[in-house]
Amino acid sequence: MKLVRIKRKTRTEKRYTSKMGILSVxxxxxxxxxxxxxxxxxxxxxxxxxxxxxxxTDCYLFI
Incomplete structure (x- = not known):
């Protein structure tokens, strides 16, 4: 068993940009x-x- 490992996970979030508004990415x-x-x-x-x-960093999390 490894002690340190790198893991990648993808999930859908709603983000906000000034040009496009609310995005689901x-x-x-x-x-x-x-x-x-x-x-x-x-x-x-x-x-x-x-x-x-x-x-x-260019888009903000929309809550």
Whole structure:
């Protein structure tokens, strides 16, 4: 059994951008796990309608 592993998980979130308004996008989180417990989020990105990968810093989480 590995002690440290990297895990990738995709989930749907509602995000807000000033140009397009509210979007429902697939956000992928890459997390470092220690003994099955998430320790740190290394990176998160989203895929656009056209297939481009973008960082999640340009759009805000809509609650």
């Amino acid at each position: 697939q956000v992928t989180y890459i997390k470092k796990m220690l003994l099955g417990i998430p320790v740190k989020t290394l990176h998160k990105y989203r895929e656009t309608y056209y297939g481009e990968m973008k960082d999640c």
